[in-house]
Amino acid sequence: MRTRTVFLATAALGLILLAGGCKGEAADQAKTEAKGDATKSDPSAYAALTPEQQAAVRALVRDTLISNPQIMDEVQVAYEARAQAALQARVDEAAPGLSREHASLAIGPANARITVIQFFDYKCPFCHQSNAWTQNLVASRDDVRVIFKELPVLSENSTGAARAAIAAARQDKYWAFHNALMTARGDLNPAQVMQIAASVGLDVAKLQADMASDDVTAMLDGVRAQATSLGINGTPAFVVNGQLINGWQPELVEAAIATAAPGAAGEGAAPRGEQPAPAR
Secondary structure (H helix, E strand, O other): OHHHHHHHHHHHHHHHHHHOOOOOHHHHHHHHHHHHHHHOOOOOHHHHOOHHHHHHHHHHHHHHHHHOOHHHHHHHHHHHHHHHHHHHHHHHHHHHHHOOOOOOOEEOOOOOOEEEEEEEOOOOHHHHHHHHHHHHHHHHOOOEEEEEEEOOOOOHHHHHHHHHHHHHHHHOOHHHHHHHHHHOOOOOOHHHHHHHHHHOOOOHHHHHHHHOOHHHHHHHHHHHHHHHHOOOOOOOEEEEOOEEEEOOOHHHHHHHHHHOOOOOOOOOOEOOOOOOOOOO
16 A cells, blocks of 8 residues: 555646646745655665566556546645745745845835835736736835835846836835836836936936946846745745735735735835936
């Protein structure tokens, strides 16, 4: 019975992996861990069987799954729980640094009860959809701090817009410029980005010089490393008091805010009504 259980679990997991399962680095790690758990009791048992015995095991697994298809649902639920636990462990490890490092682009009170960290790309349509929600959150809540993490992943124009936005903070115009970029139509080529910069009152010559600075590069590299550590490979992504939500899922973000436990205040937040501090 024990051998049957081991091989059944291994076969079921193999079917899930072939079917696709979850995506992302964290999920890949969880798959490896789960597969290891299924076989660690006797990893050489199957290889030690004769070809006839191996064929019998395969037939047993097949017949069992066909007769009891609910097993696949049970395995999927268990797998997803394991993957989520592995991902949350990574978030818990990285979370303290998220509100301290590369976190100068923030708005909201420094002692906010809730911290919302948003990873985004100016070329991402789902990020555009979430921007109105973010604006409303900033305007309506005095107990929320939003930290903006520039994560250009879609194109060179994404990177150019992100560099310009980070540099805009040096002129105390990040929030205005950020919103203008989020609501702009077009491909955000360099000329368009500079036109938008001028429209919100930025000194374009200074902006272009600041965009090339090592500090801007360091912030982009740092945010990219943070995203990688969390298994984030697309935008948008939100971390609400340590809870990671991938993609624009407003109901999940709202629920996370509603149930968020008080978090420690992070450094670098501007009081409500002021612009985020420059990147240094």
